[in-house]
Amino acid sequence: xxxxxxxxxxxxxxxxxxxxxxxxxxxxIKSKIEDELHxxxxxxxxxxxxxxxxxxxxENLSVEVASEVLSELxxxxxKDFFKKLSYEKLAxxxxxxDSDDAVDILKxxxxxxxxxxxxxxxxxxxxxxxxxxxxxxEGTAGALMAKELIKANIxxxxxxxxxxxxxxxxxxxxxYSIYVVDDKNILKGRVSLKKIILSSDDTxxxxxxxxxxxxxxxxxxxxxxxxxxxxxxDLEAIPxxxxxxxxxxxxxxxxxxxxxxxxxxxxxxxxSGLSGDTEEDDxxxxxxxxRLPWLIIGMAGGMLAASVTxxxxxxxxxxVSVLANFTTLxxxxxxxxxxxxxxxxxxxxAHKSVFELSTFQRLFKVLLIALLNGTILGxxxxxxCLIFGYEIKVAIVVSAALFSVILLAxxxxxxxxxxxxxxxxxxxxxxxxxxxxANDLIGLAVYFSVARLIYHI
Numbered sequence: 001x002x003x004x005x006x007x008x009x010x011x012x013x014x015x016x017x018x019x020x021x022x023x024x025x026x027x028x029i030k031s032k033i034e035d036e037l038h039x040x041x042x043x044x045x046x047x048x049x050x051x052x053x054x055x056x057x058x059e060n061l062s063v064e065v066a067s068e069v070l071s072e073l074x075x076x077x078x079k080d081f082f083k084k085l086s087y088e089k090l091a092x093x094x095x096x097x098d099s100d101d102a103v104d105i106l107k108x109x110x111x112x113x114x115x116x117x118x119x120x121x122x123x124x125x126x127x128x129x130x131x132x133x134x135x136x137x138e139g140t141a142g143a144l145m146a147k148e149l150i151k152a153n154i155x156x157x158x159x160x161x162x163x164x165x166x167x168x169x170x171x172x173x174x175x176y177s178i179y180v181v182d183d184k185n186i187l188k189g190r191v192s193l194k195k196i197i198l199s200s201d202d203t204x205x206x207x208x209x210x211x212x213x214x215x216x217x218x219x220x221x222x223x224x225x226x227x228x229x230x231x232x233x234d235l236e237a238i239p240x241x242x243x244x245x246x247x248x249x250x251x252x253x254x255x256x257x258x259x260x261x262x263x264x265x266x267x268x269x270x271x272s273g274l275s276g277d278t279e280e281d282d283x284x285x286x287x288x289x290x291r292l293p294w295l296i297i298g299m300a301g302g303m304l305a306a307s308v309t310x311x312x313x314x315x316x317x318x319x320v321s322v323l324a325n326f327t328t329l330x331x332x333x334x335x336x337x338x339x340x341x342x343x344x345x346x347x348x349x350a351h352k353s354v355f356e357l358s359t360f361q362r363l364f365k366v367l368l369i370a371l372l373n374g375t376i377l378g379x380x381x382x383x384x385c386l387i388f389g390y391e392i393k394v395a396i397v398v399s400a401a402l403f404s405v406i407l408l409a410x411x412x413x414x415x416x417x418x419x420x421x422x423x424x425x426x427x428x429x430x431x432x433x434x435x436x437x438a439n440d441l442i443g444l445a446v447y448f449s450v451a452r453l454i455y456h457i
Contacts, residue, residue, distance in 0.1 A: 009041055014048050021053045029060045039065060043072035055081055067096040075108050082109065091120035098173065099129040100146040100255065106130065107138075133249075141226050142219035144259070145240040145249035148172045151179040152205050154188050159201040161191075176237040179247055180209040187239055187247045189214045216241045219248055223259050230256050304441055322390065323451055326398045327444065333377070333402060334409040334443035338435045341366060341413025342427075349417065349427055362414060370410035378403040397454050401447040408446065409439045 013032075020028035033042060042061070046054045046069065058066050058081055070078055070093055082090055094102045094117055106114045121127040129147035136142030150168045152161040161178065169175075177190040189211035199208055216239045217226050230238055230253070237252045345362075378399045385395035413435055417427035451457070 009037075009044060014045060017045060017057070018049070018053060021049075021056050024056075026060045029057060033057070034061050034065050039068035040072050042069045046073060046077065051080060055084065063092050064096055067093045070105070071097060071101045078105060079108060082113075087113070087116045087120045091117050091122070094130075095121055095123050095126060098146045098148055099126065099133055099249075100144060102126070102130055103133045103143075106134070136219065139223050140219065141217050141221045141223065141240050141251060142248070144223055144226060144251045144255050145219070146252070146255075147249045149179060149239075149247075149250045150175055151181050151247060152191065154180050154182050154206050154209065156205050157201065158196055158199045158203045158205070161196060161205060162201075165196075174237075174252065176252070179239055179250075180205055180211075181247050185246045187214070187216055187241050187245055190239075214239075216245075217251070218243060224263070226251060227256055227259055227263075300437075322394055323397065323447075327447065329381070329398070330401055330405055330447045331440045331443045334405040334439035335436045337370075337373070337406050337409040338413035338439040341410050342417050342435050345414055345417045346427055349421055362418075363411065366410050366414045367407070370407045373410075374403040374406035377406065393454055397447075397451045400454075401443075401450040404446045404450065405439075405443045408442050412438055412442065 016028070017033060019025075020032075033045070037045075042057075042065070046057065049057065054077065058069065061069065070081070090113075094106065097105070106117065109117070118127050118130055121130075133142070133145070133147065148168075148171050150165055150172055152164060156164075165175070165178070175193065177192060178196065179187060180189045180191055182188055189209045191205060191209040195208050215229065215233050215235065217229055219240050219242055226238065229235070230251075235253070237250050239250050240248045242248055381402050382395050382399040385398055386392070416435055416438070421427040
């Protein structure tokens with residue numbers, strides 16, 4: 001269960017709903033939930049209910065509303081609910097969903113159940129659309145797109161176009177543009193609703209459609225490429241074509257928002273040292289598997305740091321014990337600098353702007369920033385040591401080590417995400433335990449090496 005309801009809902013409403021479910025009060029569900037709340041808000045309430053309560057609520061919503069609510073829910077909740085349904089009932093829900101949402105849900109089901117549901121669909125065009133979308137690989141434009149759209153032949157007039165809009169109106173939830181195709185279904189351009197409304201019935205589509213600024217994406221493109229294109233051109237929807245340019249479907253902004261949210265969640269979890277898609281309601285074992293790998297890496301890094309301290313630092317600390325007081329400063333500063341550097345690169349990679357600079361230019365800029373930061377912090381820590389009565393050698397060791405660590409941590413934080421990205425790994429890993437552990441090791445090694453050098457140990 002979630003800790004907080006959205007601001008549009010209240011705990012009082014949740015309690016009233018739970019009481020209504022306990023008393024089998026279907027009228028309350030119809031009047032106060034279905035008629036007054038948005039499907040997304042109903043989905044938020046479902047998360048707050050026990051399993052049987054949630055099932056009772058979903059079963060007593062109209063099929064139209066329930067299908068929208070189900071599209072908003074997590075896979076686990078849907079699976080539990082679908083287990084209780086017949087193929088015919090499940091097909092009723094699928095029949096009312098956009099084809100892209102329907103495919104996402106059907107992919108969660110066993111193949112046998114999926115095939116039975118598709119065979120049961122009353123809308124055979126919807127069934128054909130689903131069959132066409134199922135083979136597309138997850139994470140591609142083809143997997144994101146919906147088949148529902150309005151298109152007009154370039155040879156039609158406005159009257160024919162309006163008739164097509166009316167015919168498709170019930171199946172297409174939102175109309176952003178009318179896509180213009182030729183007799184072979186090749187995408188030629190688009191025409192806005194405004195132009196259609198302002199044009200006379202006998203005006204030809206060929207005379208008013210726009211072909212210069214049409215932006216489309218091939219079905220094999222990755223979802224990250226689709227996000228980049230839609231953000232760049234500020235699009236609410238984008239047509240999807242095959243390699244021959246034939247119109248296949250469209251991707252709308254709501255699908256892109258979901259992709260951006262999923263990507264942000266994945267990067268945040270990677271930066272926190274979590275593997276895979278981790279949710280609060282995962283089982284104990286799932287949570288352990290997600291967290292343990294990077295904890296083991298962190299533990300191994302800690303053991304290496306202990307070894308570095310033992311090999312390089314023990315003779316120094318035995319001779320000058322006060323140097324032990326500054327190990328946290330050195331390691332912590334290195335970790336912070338590394339995370340700052342990697343975060344900037346991650347942001348650049350996300351917006352593709354990193355390719356505007358060569359690797360040499362990037363490293364040169366990092367060097368300048370690190371030199372300035374290292375010089376300022378080195379002077380400050382030198383003054384601190386002298387003001388508080390530490391001997392001059394201690395002040396020099398700490399100051400020089402801090403300066404060196406800032407330089408090395410900056411380079412590590414910059415290069416690591418670039419290398420991971422080049423190798424095909426999630427570069428966000430560089431901003432998590434990996435970079436922190438690496439910079440701890442570098443920091444301690446540099447610190448004790450500088451101390452041994454200055455004290456001639």
